[in-house]
Amino acid sequence: MKTQVVIVGAGPAGLLLGQLLHRAGIDSLLLEQRSGDYVLGRIRAGVLEQGTVDVLEHAGVAARLRAEGLAHDGVEIGFRGFRHRIPLKELTGKQVTVYGQTEVTRDLMEARAATGAPTVYEAENVTLHDIGGSPRVTYRHRGENHEVACDFIAGCDGFHGVSRRSVPADTITTFERQYPFGWLGVLADFAPLWDELIYAASDRGFALASMRSQTRVRCYIQCPIEDTVDRWTEEEFWAEFGRRIGPDIAARLPRVPALEMSIAPLRSFVAEPLRFGKLFLAGDAAHIVPPTGAKGLNLAVSDVFYLYEALRGFFREKTTSGLDGYSARCLRRIWRAERFSWSMTRLLHSFPGDRFDERMQRAEIEYLLDSPSAQAALAENYVGLPL
Ligand code: FAD
Ligand code: DHB
Numbered sequence: 001m002k003t004q005v006v007i008v009g010a011g012p013a014g015l016l017l018g019q020l021l022h023r024a025g026i027d028s029l030l031l032e033q034r035s036g037d038y039v040l041g042r043i044r045a046g047v048l049e050q051g052t053v054d055v056l057e058h059a060g061v062a063a064r065l066r067a068e069g070l071a072h073d074g075v076e077i078g079f080r081g082f083r084h085r086i087p088l089k090e091l092t093g094k095q096v097t098v099y100g101q102t103e104v105t106r107d108l109m110e111a112r113a114a115t116g117a118p119t120v121y122e123a124e125n126v127t128l129h130d131i132g133g134s135p136r137v138t139y140r141h142r143g144e145n146h147e148v149a150c151d152f153i154a155g156c157d158g159f160h161g162v163s164r165r166s167v168p169a170d171t172i173t174t175f176e177r178q179y180p181f182g183w184l185g186v187l188a189d190f191a192p193l194w195d196e197l198i199y200a201a202s203d204r205g206f207a208l209a210s211m212r213s214q215t216r217v218r219c220y221i222q223c224p225i226e227d228t229v230d231r232w233t234e235e236e237f238w239a240e241f242g243r244r245i246g247p248d249i250a251a252r253l254p255r256v257p258a259l260e261m262s263i264a265p266l267r268s269f270v271a272e273p274l275r276f277g278k279l280f281l282a283g284d285a286a287h288i289v290p291p292t293g294a295k296g297l298n299l300a301v302s303d304v305f306y307l308y309e310a311l312r313g314f315f316r317e318k319t320t321s322g323l324d325g326y327s328a329r330c331l332r333r334i335w336r337a338e339r340f341s342w343s344m345t346r347l348l349h350s351f352p353g354d355r356f357d358e359r360m361q362r363a364e365i366e367y368l369l370d371s372p373s374a375q376a377a378l379a380e381n382y383v384g385l386p387l
Contacts, residue, residue, distance in 0.1 A: 001148045002149045003027045003029045003118075004021075004027045004028065004150060004151050004152070005027070005151065005152050005153070005311060006029050006137045006152075007029070007030045007153075007154045008126055008137070008155055008157045009031075009155070009157030009163075009283075009285065010032035010039060010109075010119060010121070010156075011039065011156065011157075011300075012101060012283070012297060012301070013156035013284070013303065013304050014030055014032070015030070015112060016055070016061075016108055017154055017156060017307060017308060018030050018117060018119075019059045019112060020058070020304070020308040021311060022112075022117050023060060024308070024315070026315050027117070028117060029119075029137075029150075030117070030119040030120070031120050031123040032119065032120065032121050032122075032123060033122070033126065034122065035121050035122055036109060036121050040105060040106060043100070043102060043218070044101040044102075044296070045291070045294065045298075046098055046099070046100050046212060046218055047096050047197070047210075047294035048096065048098075048099055048104075049298045050384060051301075051302065051384050052298045052301045052302075052384070053069070053097050055304075055387075056104065060111065061108055061111045062107075065099050065103070065107065069098065069099035070097065070098040070211070072096050072097070072197065073087065073090075073196075074087045074089065075088060075096075075197050075198075075382060076194070076197065077199055077200075077201070077369065078199065078207075078244075078246060079200070079201050079202075079365050079366075080202075083198060085196070086375050086382075088379045088382060091375065091380070092379050092380055094383040094384070095383070096382070096384075098210070122141065122142075123139040123140070124139060124140040125138075125139060125140045126138075126139045126157075127139070127162070128163065131276055131277045133278075135149070135278045136148065136149050137150065151278065153278060153279045154282060154307060155279055155280065156282050158283070158284040159269070159284045163279060163285050164281055164285050164286070166279070167276040167279065172276070174269065174270065174272075175270045175272075176268065177267065177268040178266075178267050179265075179266040179268075179349070180225050180351070181222050181224060181225050181350075182224075182225055182263045182264055182266060183220040183263065183264050184221050184232060184237065184262075184263050185219065185220045185260075185261070186218070186219050186241075186258045187218050187259045187260040187261075188217055188219075188257070188259060189215055189216050189217075189259065190215070190217060190254045191214060192214070193209075194209045194211075197211075199292070199344075199348055200244050200245050200246070200348075201348040201350075201365060202243070202245075203350070204240070204243055204244050204350070205221065205222035205223075205349065205350045206222040206244070206292075206348050206350065207220065207221045207240075207241055207245045208220040208221075209249070216259075219237075219241050221241050222350065223263065227263060228263065229261050232261070234258050234261070237261070238253050241253075264291065266290040266291070266292075266345060267288045267290065268338055269287055269288040270286070270287045270335065271287065272327070272331060273327035274327040274330050275323070280307055280323075282303035282307050282330075283303055283304065284296065284300060286330070286334070289337055289338055289342075290341050291341075292344040292345040293341035293344045293381065295337040298337070299333070299334060302387050303334075306326055307326060310325070337385075340381040340382075344378075347361065347368070348365075
């Protein structure tokens with residue numbers, strides 16, 4: 001079998017690339033190691049930048065997002081028992097849209113199924129061959145071995161995927177920071193007691209009050225990196241969340257069962273470059289941001305958009321400049337999002353230890369809350385830098 005582009009990984013990055021390529025008349029085969037239900041069961045990001053919404057619109061998958069997404073004009077920072085609103089729209093002219101990654105993925109899956117473009121779920125042992133010359137991908141599915149020749153491979157298979165691991169070690173440089181904590185997240189069905197997202201820096205650690213709809217909330221608390229979900233009861237979660245987010249909300253939290261509870265470690269990671277011959281990395285396969293800036297999914301979408309433009313240029317106009325410039329174009333945006341995510345993480349979480357650092361952190365939050373220009377800088381980054 002032969003196709004133009006083999007896409008490894010059917011998370012949001014792989015699915016979106018497939019959809020954009022399909023609309024440009026470029027064939028792709030999408031290989032995913034998990035089942036579709038498993039992919040949809042992962043609860044992850046919730047905030048879309050305007051640029052992300054525009055790309056989803058361009059891909060023809062924004063109808064439900066337009067109808068059900070919640071447009072937010074501001075975001076709140078909680079500090080020492082008070083909440084301060086950052087008026088995103090007033091400061092930048094832009095909004096963010098609250099619409100879960102699960103829903104983006106579902107819309108993309110449905111769009112791909114409707115196009116009839118081939119997708120193989122539960123593809124085992126996906127292996128990349130000859131990425132520097134005539135690329136091929138082999139995999140096993142339902143007990144049979146398959147081999148596909150292609151012009152290009154898109155590595156959209158996330159942080160633990162096979163693509164990044166397939167490049168010779170001496171051709172890739174990685175940069176990494178691990179943080180000494182994770183986020184314990186709970187999804188639950190009740191009407192949000194907050195109008196906009198609240199990022200709270202309390203003495204007990206960070207908490208985030210988010211939402212998925214008018215009837216569903218998503219909340220997180222900073223937890224020790226060694227914690228596991230079974231160390232927490234739902235009651236303990238809500239009690240701790242309430243202490244960090246503020247007494248007015250704590251007093252009104254309803255007791256409803258969690259739909260999902262999970263822990264995500266926090267990490268910053270970048271691989272350079274993003275191109276290795278005929279292999280292009282995109283999304284979490286190439287970089288990870290700590291979630292505090294809500295950038296992970298948005299960055300995956302901008303990589304994919306640049307890769308789509310580069311591949312369209314190659315197949316339609318026979319130009320290689322987009323492919324040649326892909327890595328540098330992505331990395332410029334990636335490092336800015338890394339910087340913002342790292343600075344938001346540093347600003348809002350409790351770090352064990354250094355008392356001088358604690359004072360610096362407090363001074364930085366107080367400066368942010370007093371300074372219109374510091375707030376404008378936060379807003380500019382939070383709503384998303386231009387694509
Ligand atoms: P992924 O969504 O990881 O998709 C990659 C796909 O490739 C997966 O479906 C995987 O099964 C598949 N795959 C892996 N290996 C192979 C293989 N060998 N062969 C075939 N397929 C393979 N961002 C935020 O902004 N806010 C959040 O709250 C947030 N929470 C997160 C929680 C967790 C636990 C994680 C891991 C990430 C979170 N993120 C969050 C980040 C955001 O979800 C990601 O940036 C986004 O999912 C990136 O999309 P992607 O398609 O690049 O990667
Ligand atoms: C959500 C996750 C984030 O990392 C964030 O910064 C904002 C919202 C969420 O899951 O809703």
